[in-house]
Amino acid sequence: MLSSPEEKLLNSPFLDFNRAEWKELNGHFNLSLSVEEIDKLHAANEPLNYAEIEEIYFPLARLLELHIQQYHEVRHTINKFFRRNQQKLPFIIGIAGSVAVGKSTTARVLQKVLSFLPEKPKVALVTTDGFLYPNKVLSERGILNRKGFPESYDTKKLLNFLTAVKSGIRQHIVPVYSHLHYDILPDDTLLIEDPDILIVEGINVLQVNSQKGQNNKIFVSDYFDFSIYVDAKEEDIIQWYINRFESLRATAFQDPDSYFHRYANLTPKESKAMAIHIWNEINSPNLHNNILPTKYRADLILQKGSNHFVENVKVRKI
Template sequence: MTPQGIADLAIQIAAQNDGKSRRMIAIAGAPGSGKSTIVETLRNRIPQSAIVPMDGFHLDNDTLTAKGRLHRKGAPDTFDTAEMLRVLRKVAAGGAVSVPIFDRTADAVVPDGALIAPEAQIILVEGNYLLLDAPGWREMHKIWDLTVLLDVPEAELQRRLVQRWTDHDLPLQQAQDRAASNDLPNAQTVMAQSIEPDIRVQSA
């Protein structure tokens, strides 16, 4: 997404005003779509905004191991959607709220890792599955005041996802296998099963 495209999106988000003291903006997209980078830039451009990351609601590795799902960490069923819904409702109600974040180095959730300040008016909720039309995720839809979906061609997603793993020092074949076995199926789920957003951002 170009700098001008991000600037235009920031204007669109900031212009959405329904009289609420706090607005909840869902920014969804497949793995590799650039969500985290774009949302960080939006926060810097939009006054009194804050971020709630979906990754803060990963189920812990012990739980995933017990469920036989550790190899698919990052799939829709590997998140604590009930806890996420509870926290999102609390954030939407206003005031100061602690939210969890994800430490990628430790591969673990950090409870109360970030604080949503009471003056925050625009909450940028970032994650793959925020618009998923599936149990657990569907219940969140009524929280959103505006929905955005980052739409990136699958071939470009595949290139970025393989690059992500090679940047973590995996050999090319292992990086391709890792992307094909987990990341790409998750990306296909996002693009095939998400509801139509208010704003669809096409990005090459």
């Protein structure tokens, strides 16, 4: 017998909010952003406006503020119990989701909004692209065409970084990835210094299945204090990917230094066909085998509509 909608809701580990319900939870968050500031937060072909920030990210920031307050209260209580004065450790937020779903925009907006919380926390952002193996290594291993799959990441280096963060080390040097060159920049690094909040964004950050030949007992998500999955229907993500590919073909791919310069002279029809081919060969298998199965491990799910704006929010029950 099929469950009724009411029974399904009761059996779900998540609370469901439509956009109208969610925006009422913003807690009178006070933040003014100019059009220029908003433009710096979103990627090409990903619409973003003040209404999206106010109605989706203000309530999300308020919810995270409550979690962060609880995090510090527990730390204070534990310190009293152990009679130790352990130093403050960063609150780590993980953001996962498919290629082209808008994770980077979500991460940047959240970084901006959280920095305006009353305590004015220092919010750092790291993308797991920086922990991809260099192209030379991927080529030597015969997996350059599997970039973005779990085996293409230097997971040990990423885990070492997160371990250092949660061990109280205050300065961290992380690698930088160039989308123009489609590779790690060997002479460039990012300094992460004493953040109050650290956002870690990447397609596979919630994954727990071990890579072939490895017996991992620690996973990236073990270091998260809160996790978010950015979700959308696959047909919408495919269209966003096609649109992004065509936009890049007409702009970034025109640069002779671009790794994808060979696509610069494709016609729009050829560009669409190539984007679909890449999606079917690489991104779709990665989505279904590695990314999508992690969705319900998240503490919160942002569900986007075809217009790229969030329509529903799921929050794990406490």
